[in-house]
Amino acid sequence: MSHNPNSIRTPLARVRGLGAAKSGTGHFWLQRLTAVANIPLTFAMVVIVLMLAKLDYAGARALVANPLVGILLIAFLVSAFVHMRLGMQVIIEDYVHEEGRKIALILLNTFFAVLMGLASIYAILRIGLGG
Amino acid sequence: MPRTSPAQRPLSPHLQIYKPTITMVMSILHRVTGAALFFGTLLVVALLVALAAGKDAYGTVQAIYGSWIGKLVLFGYTWALFHHMLGGLRHLIWDTGAMFGREARMKLGWATIIGSVGLTALVWAMVLMR
Numbered sequence: 001m002s003h004n005p006n007s008i009r010t011p012l013a014r015v016r017g018l019g020a021a022k023s024g025t026g027h028f029w030l031q032r033l034t035a036v037a038n039i040p041l042t043f044a045m046v047v048i049v050l051m052l053a054k055l056d057y058a059g060a061r062a063l064v065a066n067p068l069v070g071i072l073l074i075a076f077l078v079s080a081f082v083h084m085r086l087g088m089q090v091i092i093e094d095y096v097h098e099e100g101r102k103i104a105l106i107l108l109n110t111f112f113a114v115l116m117g118l119a120s121i122y123a124i125l126r127i128g129l130g131g
Numbered sequence: 132m133p134r135t136s137p138a139q140r141p142l143s144p145h146l147q148i149y150k151p152t153i154t155m156v157m158s159i160l161h162r163v164t165g166a167a168l169f170f171g172t173l174l175v176v177a178l179l180v181a182l183a184a185g186k187d188a189y190g191t192v193q194a195i196y197g198s199w200i201g202k203l204v205l206f207g208y209t210w211a212l213f214h215h216m217l218g219g220l221r222h223l224i225w226d227t228g229a230m231f232g233r234e235a236r237m238k239l240g241w242a243t244i245i246g247s248v249g250l251t252a253l254v255w256a257m258v259l260m261r
Contacts, residue, residue: 032223038216039216046212046254049178050254052178057186057189057190061182064182084172116172119176123180123184124179
């Protein structure tokens with residue numbers, strides 16, 4: 001790419017090459033990555049929940065305490081919450097046009113996804129590690 | 132001087148103007164199910180948190196999920212989950228540049244809805260026939 005000597009763009013901005021879009025393909029890529037991961041992990045989650053439905057309290061705790069089950073559940077939750085956060089961000093950006101409200105909702109969206117993810121992962125670890 | 136009275140021209144057409152097509156309905160359902168799953172996944176969080184909290188909390192959540200309204204919500208969550216999954220699979224196929232033709236995209240649309248209803252029925256058959 002030829003460089004215009006009269007350009008007022010900083011060398012850093014030119015190297016980043018993002019222009020007015022401000023960001024690159026990070027959102028798109030992470031959205032697709034978690035989409036692919038969600039397919040097998042969702043099937044795993046559905047099977048685990050179906051198994052939980054047939055167990056009593058002690059049996060349910062023993063199932064979640066199983067390392068394979070716990071890790072699959074944590075993997076599902078991480079992938080799903082990252083994917084949910086990205087998806088809801090796009091919905092907010094599509095329908096909320098007032099800048100202040102938009103930024104506030106995007107922040108809330110992230111806080112919500114992180115809190116829900118942490119709460120569920122903490123619960124699984126507590127069961128698995130015998131708390 | 133520019134004309135200041137409102138221009139007498141048709142407004143831009145919206146949803147009610149168009150005859151629904153399978154691709155359009157699937158597109159809308161993909162976003163609706165995605166938004167529903169954002170909140171629906173709280174059902175999984177509540178189950179796990181209650182399981183960690185103790186027997187009483189878990190019993191309460193089980194009673195709610197076992198009630199008819201709880202089952203109805205879980206049924207909806209199951210369908211949204213599978214519908215959004217198959218709709219996403221369709222988008223992943225499109226990401227490769229394949230199946231954009233008229234016939235192919237119609238087939239994909241129908242496969243999405245038939246597949247999601249089928250998978251939901253399969254899961255709930257397992258739930259109800261225990």
